[in-house]
Amino acid sequence: MKLSFSPENEAFRAEIRQWLDENLCGEFEPLRYRGGPGDEHVFIDERKAWEQRMAAGGWVGIGWPSQHGGRACSIAEQVIFHEEYARAGGPGRMGHIGEGLAAPTLIAYGSAQQQQRYLPAILEGREFWCQGYSEPGAGSDLANVRSKAVCDNGVWKITGQKVWTSLAHEADWCFVIARTDPGSVGNKGLGFFLVAMDQPGVDVRPIVQITGTAEFNEVFFENAVAADIVGEPGEGWKIAMALLGFERGVSTLGQQMLFQNELDAIVTIARKNGAAKNPLLRQRLAQAHLGLRTMRYNAMRMLSGGEDGSLQREALVYKLHWATWHRDLGELAMDVLGPDAELLGENGDYDLSRLQSLFLFSRSDTIYGGTNQIQRNIIAERGLGMPRELRPR
Amino acid sequence: MDFRFTDEQVMIRDTARAFLADASDSAAVRAAMAGQGDAWARVTGEMGWQALTIPESCEGLGLGWVELAIVHEAAGETLLVSPLFATLGTGVSLLRACAGEQQQADWLPGIAAGEATLGVGMQGPGKDWGLRGCGVRYRPGDAGYELRGELASVVDGAIADTLLVVALDETESPESARVFRVAADAQGVTRRQTPGLDQTRDLAHLQLSEVQVAEDDLLDGSRAGWPAIQAGLDLGVIALAAELLGTAQRSLDLAVTYTLEREQFGRPVAGFQALKHKAADMMLRCECARSAVYYAACTADAFLEGQASAAQLAEAASIAKASAGDAAFENAGEALQMHGGVGFTWEYDIHLYFKRARAGRAQWGSSDWHRERIAEFILDGDEAMS
Numbered sequence: 001m002k003l004s005f006s007p008e009n010e011a012f013r014a015e016i017r018q019w020l021d022e023n024l025c026g027e028f029e030p031l032r033y034r035g036g037p038g039d040e041h042v043f044i045d046e047r048k049a050w051e052q053r054m055a056a057g058g059w060v061g062i063g064w065p066s067q068h069g070g071r072a073c074s075i076a077e078q079v080i081f082h083e084e085y086a087r088a089g090g091p092g093r094m095g096h097i098g099e100g101l102a103a104p105t106l107i108a109y110g111s112a113q114q115q116q117r118y119l120p121a122i123l124e125g126r127e128f129w130c131q132g133y134s135e136p137g138a139g140s141d142l143a144n145v146r147s148k149a150v151c152d153n154g155v156w157k158i159t160g161q162k163v164w165t166s167l168a169h170e171a172d173w174c175f176v177i178a179r180t181d182p183g184s185v186g187n188k189g190l191g192f193f194l195v196a197m198d199q200p201g202v203d204v205r206p207i208v209q210i211t212g213t214a215e216f217n218e219v220f221f222e223n224a225v226a227a228d229i230v231g232e233p234g235e236g237w238k239i240a241m242a243l244l245g246f247e248r249g250v251s252t253l254g255q256q257m258l259f260q261n262e263l264d265a266i267v268t269i270a271r272k273n274g275a276a277k278n279p280l281l282r283q284r285l286a287q288a289h290l291g292l293r294t295m296r297y298n299a300m301r302m303l304s305g306g307e308d309g310s311l312q313r314e315a316l317v318y319k320l321h322w323a324t325w326h327r328d329l330g331e332l333a334m335d336v337l338g339p340d341a342e343l344l345g346e347n348g349d350y351d352l353s354r355l356q357s358l359f360l361f362s363r364s365d366t367i368y369g370g371t372n373q374i375q376r377n378i379i380a381e382r383g384l385g386m387p388r389e390l391r392p393r
Numbered sequence: 394m395d396f397r398f399t400d401e402q403v404m405i406r407d408t409a410r411a412f413l414a415d416a417s418d419s420a421a422v423r424a425a426m427a428g429q430g431d432a433w434a435r436v437t438g439e440m441g442w443q444a445l446t447i448p449e450s451c452e453g454l455g456l457g458w459v460e461l462a463i464v465h466e467a468a469g470e471t472l473l474v475s476p477l478f479a480t481l482g483t484g485v486s487l488l489r490a491c492a493g494e495q496q497q498a499d500w501l502p503g504i505a506a507g508e509a510t511l512g513v514g515m516q517g518p519g520k521d522w523g524l525r526g527c528g529v530r531y532r533p534g535d536a537g538y539e540l541r542g543e544l545a546s547v548v549d550g551a552i553a554d555t556l557l558v559v560a561l562d563e564t565e566s567p568e569s570a571r572v573f574r575v576a577a578d579a580q581g582v583t584r585r586q587t588p589g590l591d592q593t594r595d596l597a598h599l600q601l602s603e604v605q606v607a608e609d610d611l612l613d614g615s616r617a618g619w620p621a622i623q624a625g626l627d628l629g630v631i632a633l634a635a636e637l638l639g640t641a642q643r644s645l646d647l648a649v650t651y652t653l654e655r656e657q658f659g660r661p662v663a664g665f666q667a668l669k670h671k672a673a674d675m676m677l678r679c680e681c682a683r684s685a686v687y688y689a690a691c692t693a694d695a696f697l698e699g700q701a702s703a704a705q706l707a708e709a710a711s712i713a714k715a716s717a718g719d720a721a722f723e724n725a726g727e728a729l730q731m732h733g734g735v736g737f738t739w740e741y742d743i744h745l746y747f748k749r750a751r752a753g754r755a756q757w758g759s760s761d762w763h764r765e766r767i768a769e770f771i772l773d774g775d776e777a778m779s
Binding site for chain 2: 001002003267270271276279282283285286287289290291293294297298300301303304313314316317320321373375376377379380381383384385386387389
């Protein structure tokens with residue numbers, strides 16, 4: 001067991017740190033620490049410009065294979081990149097759905113033609129993507145997708161409704177799973193489509209959330225033309241599941257850096273307003289520190305990995321851990337704030353402070369990406385071999 | 394970054410588990426509870442674990458804290474009844490951190506040979522863990538020093554051959570803290586085994602009246618006072634945390650096994666979400682405790698090599714102890730519930746885990762005590778712990 005990064009890794013860290021130092025300044029200075037979860041609706045144009053600056057520096061697609069224009073960075077290097085990015089206060093990435101989800105899927109399952117069409121625009125920070133998975137009747141039960149894809153003279157057309165689509169109004173493209181076989185049920189008969197957002201058959205409607213802001217949207221498709229289908233009709237489920245696998249791992253330490261920033265802010269307030277002298281709050285603040293440290297240690301185990309890259313026990317519990325921890329942190333923040341917790345700012349409608357926003361927005365953490373309850377089912381079934389839930393289909 | 398076991402460490406773990414499956418099965422644990430245990434003779438004779446972290450120059454195995462944690466975790470899985478934790482986990486740890494080079498050369502080979510067991514005492518009756526709860530005072534004496542006071546809940550203190558006693562002088566200042574080596578049969582030492590709720594671990598009450606200690610039996614490294622002693626104690630805290638991790642994990646395993654067998658309404662009760670979700674939370678606690686314990690073990694090795702500070706060791710030890718202590722107690726309690734009626738019987742083993750977990754969580758600093766120590770670092774100091 002060894003806990004340190006190699007000298008080569010540390011050299012890579014110095015490189016990204018220096019680049020961020022030299023570039024995340026001037027016109028981009030206001031973007032520091034902005035645009036993260038709960039704040040994704042701000043500085044849209046500036047963050048798109050920042051994506052292009054990143055691309056010019058060669059910091060987009062660092063984990064992609066080199067034949068597709070990536071840097072082929074190791075897992076450790078990608079982790080370091082995300083950690084340093086978060087440490088520097090790098091803004092919430094506009095390009096992460098394209099870079100982290102669409103591109104790996106196209107690299108794994110797309111045709112050569114599709115790769116040539118879509119990958120360069122992602123790599124250069126020119127085109128942005130959103131994700132069309134969830135539907136009003138298909139959340140955890142994703143196989144219950146009802147959106148339809150009909151092939152009309154060789155052109156696939158999509159009709160249906162997607163929900164919880166973040167950045168849909170800012171995206172150029174959406175990847176959509178829809179039913180290619182009208183009689184099919186469950187995970188059979190689905191297709192994986194690439195759909196341009198700027199067309200008459202696509203209507204984006206923002207969803208105003210608990211925070212009063214709107215990062216997420218409903219997207220309505222009405223005979224919207226799909227530019228491409230990835231893989232064959234009927235392979236949509238396989239591709240969609242593979243894509244979810246790309247989501248895991250390398251950004252965890254970066255996420256923890258954001259969490260540390262939040263905890264530090266709460267500690268600072270506690271020391272100022274006297275909450276740090278309250279024995280119960282002391283226990284909870286210490287527990288928050290402890291939880292974040294163990295999250296880090298879990299991630300280190302996860303990233304050290306099994307020989308075969310298989311899912312480790314600690315990876316199974318990771319989402320449940322961070323989601324619950326973060327929700328608890330939001331509650332702790334409010335309790336540390338004391339009477340001020342209930343008072344809004346007076347600049348505009350529903351003017352939340354950073355910690356109030358944390359309190360409200362963190363309620364989504366235990367819901368999206370598989371609720372805590374779904375996570376517990378997965379842990380019990382895959383991690384402990386307890387009986388699977390009944391699946392009628 | 395390679396935060397996983399080496400092949401050799403996997404082998405040590407597998408060997409430990411295989412040995413304990415026999416030497417510390419339910420019948421062996423229950424026999425030991427009745428005073429009929431032979432596990433320590435087998436541990437020293439067949440496994441040599443008492444020598445694990447003793448340097449090779451002192452006739453030990455020269456292994457580190459990851460290996461120490463592996464063995465303690467396995468011991469906690471089966472509730473091994475033996476002075477392993479007292480001797481290796483706490484005693485050798487304190488000697489490694491606080492005994493001088495010559496003292497180690499004089500004392501450690503005998504322990505490595507399995508000739509002596511150790512006990513570490515600091516807390517006075519009714520007192521908390523930590524320096525403020527220190528129950529013994531020293532002053533200059535005829536031979537060097539004279540000790541007097543009371544010690545409570547000394548793990549395996551009634552059977553130990555040698556006691557390591559943390560004491561303060563009349564100023565009660567942290568700088569005055571010292572560790573003394575006291576023969577258990579020294580004049581003025583009165584020992585009494587105290588019955589405990591957890592019958593798998595022996596606790597003792599010790600009375601020290603004008604006990605004379607030679608200058609040579611003052612641990613050299615403890616002359617600098619509390620910080621060095623605290624580090625030595627933290628090395629032991631990690632051993633206890635590792636044991637508790639094993640207890641947490643086995644509690645989960647017992648619960649899963651039982652609920653898969655037990656049928657109600659025509660199916661195994663393990664299929665009910667109410668129980669699956671409890672089990673999932675138990676696994677989450679185990680994995681967090683596992684990461685915390687092995688991170689602390691790596692930090693202990695780094696500390697002994699001069700590559701981690703005492704503050705880093707303290708933080709890692711407190712995180713490990715609070716995580717593993719809570720995991721053990723909460724998991725054992727949930728496991729008891731998941732056993733239903735039989736969980737309440739003497740016959741099934743789960744109550745033994747429940748009681749061990751409860752005791753272990755409280756010993757060597759409760760979870761609350763360790764969280765308060767973390768709070769002091771993050772809230773009260775001018776700088777964070779690390």
